[in-house]
Amino acid sequence: MRCGAGLWSQKSGQRASRRGGRRRDRRPHGPPPPAAFFFRLKELKKDARIEVHREDGTTAVFTVDAIDTFKKDAFPTDKVYGGTHGRPELRLITCGGNLAKDRHWDSDVVVFAHLTGKA
Structure with a gap:
Protein backbone atom coordinates (compact mmCIF):
# COMPACT_ATOMS: atom_id res chain seq x y z
CA MET A 1 0.00 0.00 0.00
CA ARG A 2 1.40 3.37 -0.99
CA CYS A 3 0.84 6.10 1.56
CA GLY A 4 0.98 9.83 1.09
CA ALA A 5 0.24 9.85 -2.64
CA GLY A 6 -1.31 13.00 -4.01
CA LEU A 7 -0.60 16.41 -5.40
CA TRP A 8 1.11 18.81 -3.05
CA SER A 9 2.30 22.38 -3.37
CA GLN A 10 5.84 22.74 -2.12
CA LYS A 11 5.29 26.37 -1.17
CA SER A 12 2.15 25.98 0.89
CA GLY A 13 2.30 22.37 2.03
CA GLN A 14 -1.38 22.16 1.05
CA ARG A 15 -3.03 19.78 -1.36
CA ALA A 16 -3.40 21.28 -4.83
CA SER A 17 -6.95 22.29 -5.69
CA ARG A 18 -9.19 23.23 -8.59
CA ARG A 19 -10.52 26.79 -8.74
CA GLY A 20 -12.89 28.24 -11.28
CA GLY A 21 -12.59 25.26 -13.60
CA ARG A 22 -8.81 25.59 -13.77
CA ARG A 23 -6.33 23.31 -12.13
CA ARG A 24 -3.76 24.88 -9.90
CA ASP A 25 -0.45 23.22 -8.94
CA ARG A 26 -1.19 20.19 -11.03
CA ARG A 27 2.35 18.83 -10.96
CA PRO A 28 3.87 17.34 -7.82
CA HIS A 29 6.54 19.71 -6.46
CA GLY A 30 8.97 17.44 -4.69
CA PRO A 31 8.08 14.41 -2.61
CA PRO A 32 4.69 14.21 -0.91
CA PRO A 33 4.71 14.68 2.85
CA PRO A 34 5.08 11.50 4.86
CA ALA A 35 1.97 9.73 6.12
CA ALA A 36 1.10 10.35 9.74
CA PHE A 37 3.05 8.18 12.17
CA PHE A 38 0.15 5.79 12.90
CA PHE A 39 -1.56 6.07 9.49
CA ARG A 40 -1.35 2.30 8.86
CA LEU A 41 -2.07 1.24 12.45
CA LYS A 42 -5.48 -0.16 11.49
CA GLU A 43 -3.73 -2.68 9.20
CA LEU A 44 -2.14 -4.50 12.13
CA LYS A 45 -3.58 -7.92 12.96
CA LYS A 46 -3.50 -10.15 16.04
CA ASP A 47 -0.10 -11.85 16.44
CA ALA A 48 1.64 -9.23 14.28
CA ARG A 49 5.18 -8.32 15.31
CA ILE A 50 6.06 -4.74 16.34
CA GLU A 51 9.70 -3.73 16.67
CA VAL A 52 10.66 -0.76 18.84
CA HIS A 53 14.19 0.49 18.20
CA ARG A 54 15.64 1.83 21.43
CA GLU A 55 18.21 4.59 21.95
CA ASP A 56 20.71 2.06 23.32
CA GLY A 57 20.72 0.23 19.97
CA THR A 58 18.60 -2.73 21.08
CA THR A 59 15.25 -3.62 19.55
CA ALA A 60 12.30 -4.70 21.69
CA VAL A 61 9.86 -7.05 19.97
CA PHE A 62 6.16 -6.96 20.87
CA THR A 63 3.35 -9.22 19.68
CA VAL A 64 -0.13 -7.81 19.07
CA ASP A 65 -2.82 -9.26 21.35
CA ALA A 66 -5.79 -7.23 20.10
CA ILE A 67 -6.86 -4.17 18.15
CA ASP A 68 -9.99 -2.38 19.36
CA ASP A 78 -8.64 1.44 33.02
CA LYS A 79 -8.37 -1.19 30.28
CA VAL A 80 -6.02 0.96 28.19
CA TYR A 81 -3.92 2.65 30.89
CA GLY A 82 -4.43 0.26 33.81
CA GLY A 83 -1.88 -2.07 35.37
CA THR A 84 -0.32 -4.91 33.41
CA HIS A 85 0.39 -7.18 36.40
CA GLY A 86 4.13 -6.80 35.88
CA ARG A 87 4.09 -7.86 32.23
CA PRO A 88 5.81 -5.41 29.83
CA GLU A 89 3.14 -4.22 27.43
CA LEU A 90 2.71 -1.67 24.67
CA ARG A 91 -0.32 0.42 23.74
CA LEU A 92 -0.50 2.26 20.43
CA ILE A 93 -3.37 4.75 20.27
CA THR A 94 -4.61 6.88 17.40
CA CYS A 95 -7.80 8.51 16.17
CA GLY A 96 -10.27 6.44 14.19
CA GLY A 97 -13.88 5.69 13.56
CA ASN A 98 -15.88 8.27 11.65
CA LEU A 99 -15.12 11.90 10.96
CA ALA A 100 -17.73 13.99 12.77
CA LYS A 101 -19.28 17.25 11.57
CA ASP A 102 -16.75 19.18 13.67
CA ARG A 103 -13.94 17.47 11.64
CA HIS A 104 -12.76 15.38 14.62
CA TRP A 105 -12.72 11.59 14.75
CA ASP A 106 -15.37 10.04 16.99
CA SER A 107 -13.29 7.07 18.17
CA ASP A 108 -9.82 5.89 19.11
CA VAL A 109 -8.06 2.81 17.75
CA VAL A 110 -5.98 1.00 20.38
CA VAL A 111 -3.44 -1.75 19.72
CA PHE A 112 -2.65 -3.94 22.73
CA ALA A 113 0.67 -5.81 22.59
CA HIS A 114 3.07 -7.59 24.96
CA LEU A 115 6.86 -7.92 24.98
CA THR A 116 8.04 -11.17 23.41
CA GLY A 117 11.79 -10.64 23.09
CA LYS A 118 14.60 -8.79 21.37
CA ALA A 119 15.60 -8.69 17.73
Missing part, protein backbone atom coordinates in the same frame (compact mmCIF):
# COMPACT_ATOMS: atom_id res chain seq x y z
CA THR A 69 -11.88 0.77 18.42
CA PHE A 70 -13.57 2.70 21.21
CA LYS A 71 -15.94 5.67 20.98
CA LYS A 72 -14.31 8.69 22.60
CA ASP A 73 -17.25 9.15 24.98
CA ALA A 74 -16.94 5.52 26.15
CA PHE A 75 -13.14 5.17 26.24
CA PRO A 76 -12.12 2.40 28.70
CA THR A 77 -9.37 4.27 30.55
Whole structure:
Protein backbone atom coordinates (compact mmCIF):
# COMPACT_ATOMS: atom_id res chain seq x y z
CA MET A 1 0.00 0.00 0.00
CA ARG A 2 1.40 3.37 -0.99
CA CYS A 3 0.84 6.10 1.56
CA GLY A 4 0.98 9.83 1.09
CA ALA A 5 0.24 9.85 -2.64
CA GLY A 6 -1.31 13.00 -4.01
CA LEU A 7 -0.60 16.41 -5.40
CA TRP A 8 1.11 18.81 -3.05
CA SER A 9 2.30 22.38 -3.37
CA GLN A 10 5.84 22.74 -2.12
CA LYS A 11 5.29 26.37 -1.17
CA SER A 12 2.15 25.98 0.89
CA GLY A 13 2.30 22.37 2.03
CA GLN A 14 -1.38 22.16 1.05
CA ARG A 15 -3.03 19.78 -1.36
CA ALA A 16 -3.40 21.28 -4.83
CA SER A 17 -6.95 22.29 -5.69
CA ARG A 18 -9.19 23.23 -8.59
CA ARG A 19 -10.52 26.79 -8.74
CA GLY A 20 -12.89 28.24 -11.28
CA GLY A 21 -12.59 25.26 -13.60
CA ARG A 22 -8.81 25.59 -13.77
CA ARG A 23 -6.33 23.31 -12.13
CA ARG A 24 -3.76 24.88 -9.90
CA ASP A 25 -0.45 23.22 -8.94
CA ARG A 26 -1.19 20.19 -11.03
CA ARG A 27 2.35 18.83 -10.96
CA PRO A 28 3.87 17.34 -7.82
CA HIS A 29 6.54 19.71 -6.46
CA GLY A 30 8.97 17.44 -4.69
CA PRO A 31 8.08 14.41 -2.61
CA PRO A 32 4.69 14.21 -0.91
CA PRO A 33 4.71 14.68 2.85
CA PRO A 34 5.08 11.50 4.86
CA ALA A 35 1.97 9.73 6.12
CA ALA A 36 1.10 10.35 9.74
CA PHE A 37 3.05 8.18 12.17
CA PHE A 38 0.15 5.79 12.90
CA PHE A 39 -1.56 6.07 9.49
CA ARG A 40 -1.35 2.30 8.86
CA LEU A 41 -2.07 1.24 12.45
CA LYS A 42 -5.48 -0.16 11.49
CA GLU A 43 -3.73 -2.68 9.20
CA LEU A 44 -2.14 -4.50 12.13
CA LYS A 45 -3.58 -7.92 12.96
CA LYS A 46 -3.50 -10.15 16.04
CA ASP A 47 -0.10 -11.85 16.44
CA ALA A 48 1.64 -9.23 14.28
CA ARG A 49 5.18 -8.32 15.31
CA ILE A 50 6.06 -4.74 16.34
CA GLU A 51 9.70 -3.73 16.67
CA VAL A 52 10.66 -0.76 18.84
CA HIS A 53 14.19 0.49 18.20
CA ARG A 54 15.64 1.83 21.43
CA GLU A 55 18.21 4.59 21.95
CA ASP A 56 20.71 2.06 23.32
CA GLY A 57 20.72 0.23 19.97
CA THR A 58 18.60 -2.73 21.08
CA THR A 59 15.25 -3.62 19.55
CA ALA A 60 12.30 -4.70 21.69
CA VAL A 61 9.86 -7.05 19.97
CA PHE A 62 6.16 -6.96 20.87
CA THR A 63 3.35 -9.22 19.68
CA VAL A 64 -0.13 -7.81 19.07
CA ASP A 65 -2.82 -9.26 21.35
CA ALA A 66 -5.79 -7.23 20.10
CA ILE A 67 -6.86 -4.17 18.15
CA ASP A 68 -9.99 -2.38 19.36
CA THR A 69 -11.88 0.77 18.42
CA PHE A 70 -13.57 2.70 21.21
CA LYS A 71 -15.94 5.67 20.98
CA LYS A 72 -14.31 8.69 22.60
CA ASP A 73 -17.25 9.15 24.98
CA ALA A 74 -16.94 5.52 26.15
CA PHE A 75 -13.14 5.17 26.24
CA PRO A 76 -12.12 2.40 28.70
CA THR A 77 -9.37 4.27 30.55
CA ASP A 78 -8.64 1.44 33.02
CA LYS A 79 -8.37 -1.19 30.28
CA VAL A 80 -6.02 0.96 28.19
CA TYR A 81 -3.92 2.65 30.89
CA GLY A 82 -4.43 0.26 33.81
CA GLY A 83 -1.88 -2.07 35.37
CA THR A 84 -0.32 -4.91 33.41
CA HIS A 85 0.39 -7.18 36.40
CA GLY A 86 4.13 -6.80 35.88
CA ARG A 87 4.09 -7.86 32.23
CA PRO A 88 5.81 -5.41 29.83
CA GLU A 89 3.14 -4.22 27.43
CA LEU A 90 2.71 -1.67 24.67
CA ARG A 91 -0.32 0.42 23.74
CA LEU A 92 -0.50 2.26 20.43
CA ILE A 93 -3.37 4.75 20.27
CA THR A 94 -4.61 6.88 17.40
CA CYS A 95 -7.80 8.51 16.17
CA GLY A 96 -10.27 6.44 14.19
CA GLY A 97 -13.88 5.69 13.56
CA ASN A 98 -15.88 8.27 11.65
CA LEU A 99 -15.12 11.90 10.96
CA ALA A 100 -17.73 13.99 12.77
CA LYS A 101 -19.28 17.25 11.57
CA ASP A 102 -16.75 19.18 13.67
CA ARG A 103 -13.94 17.47 11.64
CA HIS A 104 -12.76 15.38 14.62
CA TRP A 105 -12.72 11.59 14.75
CA ASP A 106 -15.37 10.04 16.99
CA SER A 107 -13.29 7.07 18.17
CA ASP A 108 -9.82 5.89 19.11
CA VAL A 109 -8.06 2.81 17.75
CA VAL A 110 -5.98 1.00 20.38
CA VAL A 111 -3.44 -1.75 19.72
CA PHE A 112 -2.65 -3.94 22.73
CA ALA A 113 0.67 -5.81 22.59
CA HIS A 114 3.07 -7.59 24.96
CA LEU A 115 6.86 -7.92 24.98
CA THR A 116 8.04 -11.17 23.41
CA GLY A 117 11.79 -10.64 23.09
CA LYS A 118 14.60 -8.79 21.37
CA ALA A 119 15.60 -8.69 17.73
